[in-house]
Amino acid sequence: MGLEGTVSAGTLYDKVWDRHRVAELPGGSTQLFIGLHLIHEVTSPQAFAALKELGLGVRHPERTVATVDHIVPTTSQARPFADSLAEEMLSTLERNCAQHGITLHGLGSGRQGIVHVIAPELGLSQPGMTVACGDSHTSTHGAFGAIAFGIGTSQVRDVLASQSLAMNKLKVRRILVEGSLQPGVFAKDLILHVIRSLGVKGGVGYAYEFAGSCIEALSMEERMTLCNMAIEGGARCGYVNPDATTFAYIKGRPFAPEGAAWERAVTWWSTLASGPDAVFDDEVRFDAATIAPTVTWGITPGQGIGVDETVPTPEQMPAEERPIAEEAYRYMDLAPGAAIRGLPVDVCFIGSCTNGRLSDLRSAAAVARGRQVAPGIKAFVVPGSEQVAALARAEGLDRLFQEAGFEWREPGCSMCLAMNPDRLEGRQISASSSNRNFKGRQGSASGRTLLMSPAMVAAAAVTGQVSDVRELLQSPSALASAPADPRPVAVSPAVLS
Structure with missing residues (x-):
């Protein structure tokens, strides 16, 4: 689905932008061709309805791929769903895809799951692409050296109708991370640290290029976690230059090129990385070795601290950040100077498009x-896709979690955003491997969310409080006991039932 050919000099962002530019529009924006359009049941119904009103069809159904994720229950996925609205949303997606010839990876297909999990594991996400989806965390696919961004419902309509969008070109900030992460510190900690340092608005108007020796050493699944949350730092997209790690991950997946086409693709993909002549609009450097397991204490992903730190006081932050901090103190019921370590939790959630992949489950299982699971704690694991669930079961991870007292669920977005039955109740505190800790995000108007890595969530589950996972890992090497990027397997619907 990529566009082969010669590429210009400069950053990867420049190269991909230039390859997909259709025309310069009168208002100063650019008409940009979209190589891959991902859709789901929440933001597509209104877009399809608008097409019908306008008498338009889908321009490139072969470049459009659908799945169901946000509204599916994770306990029982038997149809019809108990929630009539959820059932109607899925039925509408099924009808729209059938009418327009769009591939839908539905429940029980062996390929259903969170949209930002299934596209990479199927080999749909590839270097040099432009990827769009009606979901904020589309930046995930930038891990492959693609330019990927979330869009609104009206833009979903536009892509369906024209396979293009009117876009304004972004500035590019290179985030250079050198050195190695400590054992027990993960890509989730790294991106929370970046957002904490640059702020939730620091990336507005930018694309983030993640580079440096630390980034190069990350697995593809870790790179996906990193790019997934670029949007939480205000950036429209985040990406990593493609390399041998990228190519090895893609090779052999269902929609990857094969034979001579594979060789041509790798040759082209190898030209995409930002070169020595690339000019960045800004550059920020981080030392990976200084990053600790990170936990959010407030109501934005930028309000994070190392597990051994205390909640910052107003005097420790810029004046413009103090009003939201005061709001966070009240909402979270945390005092300035309070320790985050030892804070009791009620619910522990492992999953989401940020951290619902096999390597995430492995890291939590090691803990x-x-x-x-500590008495009184509700802990559950939600695989990001049917493929992840099947691979995890093949390794016995489902049994390991269940024997430890965790609930093992079916794939879906689950408690990340609570558009399904998985919700907090009242003032419960959640230790969550998801991506947003906004007020009410996990289903209760007064519920409280602490973002952290899957391993840190597992540590909270077995101790009943925020804990330093490094102390629970008797053998840090256990975290790397299996390959981080699993290969696809053929899975029949019967295996997934």
Whole structure:
């Protein structure tokens, strides 16, 4: 689905932008061709309805791929759903895809899951692409050296109708991370640290290029976590230059090129990385070795601290950040100077498009192995896709979690945004591997969310409080006991039932 050919000099962002530019529009924006359009049941119904009103069809159904994720229950996925609205949303997606010839990876297909999990694992996400989806965390696909961004419902309509969008070109900030992460520190901690440092509005108007020796050493699934949350730092997209790690991940997946086409693709993909002549609008440097397991204490992803730090006081922050901090103190019921470590939790959620992949489950399992969920804690694991669930079961991870007292669920977005039955109740505190800790995000208007890595969530589950996962990992090497990027397997619907 990529566009092969010669590429210009400069940053990867410049190269991909130039390859997909259709025309310069009168208002100063650019008409940009979209190589891959991902859709789901929440933001597509109104777009399809608008097409019908306008008498338009889908311009390139072969470049459009659908799945269902946001509204699906994770306990029982038997149809019809108990929630009539959820059932109607899925039925509408099924009808629209059938009418327009769009591939839908539905429940029980072996390929259903969170849209930003299934596209990479199927080999749909590839270097040099432009990717759009009616979901904020579309930046995930930038891990492959693509330019990927979330769009609104009216833009979903535009892409369906024309396979293009009117876009304004972004500035590019290079985020250079050198060195190695400590054992027990993950890509989730890294991106929370970046957002904490640059702010939730620091990336407005920018694309983030993640580079440096630390980034190059990350697995593809870790790179996806990193790019997934670029949007939480205000950036419209985030990406990593494609390399041998990228190519090895894609090779052999269902929609990857094969034979001579594969060789041509790799040759082209190898030209995309930002070159030595690339000019960046800004550059920020981080030392990976200084980053600790990170936990959010407030109501934005930028309000994060190392697990051994205390909640910052107003005097420790810029004046413009103090009003939201005061709001966070009240909402979270945390005092300035309070320790985050030792804070009791009620619910522990492992999953989401940020951290619902197999390597995420493995890292949490390394903590849960041989331990039990603390009394009174509700802990559950939601694989990001049917493929992830099947691979995890093949490794016995489902049994490991269940024996430790975790609930094992079916794939879906789950408690990340609570557009389904998985919700907080009242003032419960959630230790969550998701991406947003806004007020009410997880289903209760007064519920409280602490963002952290899956391993940190598992540590909270077995201790009943925010804990330093490094102390629970008897053997840090256990975290790397299996390959981080699993290969696809053929899975029949029967196996997934």
